[in-house]
Amino acid sequence: MAITASIAAPYPSRLGATTTRLPAEVDPLRLPNHVAIIMDGNSRWAKARGIAKERQLRAAAEACYSNAREIVRLSSDWGIKALTLFAFSTENFLRPREEVDQWMQQFDRVLSLDDPATILLDGIQFRCIGDTARLPRPLQAKISDAQSITSGNTGMKLVMAIGYGGHNDLVQACQALAREVEQGKMAVEEIDQINLAKRLMLGERCEDVGAPELLVRTSGEQRLSNFMLWHLAYSELVFEKKLWPDFGKEEYKNALVEFQGRMRTFGVRH
8 A cells, every 4th residue: 555645744753762873983074975775685695594495585675675774774873965775676677577576565565654664764855766667556656655755854865776777767868868859948069967967867856866975785796787877987886795684884884984085086186
């Protein structure tokens, strides 16, 4: 059942009475405004724990978002302004139907305000990027409702990439620009980096969220996997060996410390 508009924002706190202090090793003045995470290694985590094969899909999905909820909480508490989670790619639709359905069910659950597993924590402003037309209609409605209900919240912006692919994102942005040129709304010479970025999903649906300064990928894999190809051009990349469900406060802190230890020149010699 979709979230109804009768639920007012901001909704009751799910963070508890206390918050988690920023670790002493992390400089609060040099935090990345926007962190993106590829939550990789969930199925391997379930298999490694000897979970029965018929339960592995559900266990992996539940572990993924149990941990996501904790990282959302930490990010909000620590002062991160925007967090993007790569939840489901365009390529993931090619997986077995049973697996796709399991993830859709999990998304439905974690976007429910009345479910203890929700990641829509207190004050969070929720956004979604991706080809949502490919998602089940009830989930589309739930995403729309969650975005509407949390639109007035002033806390951290949580962006979930569901049915997202960097190649498709660039193609749809180019098509949008081509239509505007065809309709006489824009000259070819006006097509530049700024106008292209505005028509990418992040720029179009989350116009006040800049590109991620930090990308974290778990499970030891060292690739972008078609995620935010335009936006990650100058992001700092941190590849963590631990599988996503095992990525906790210590690992997150270490990623932030590593980010703060890098010199970001953007190609300019200083």
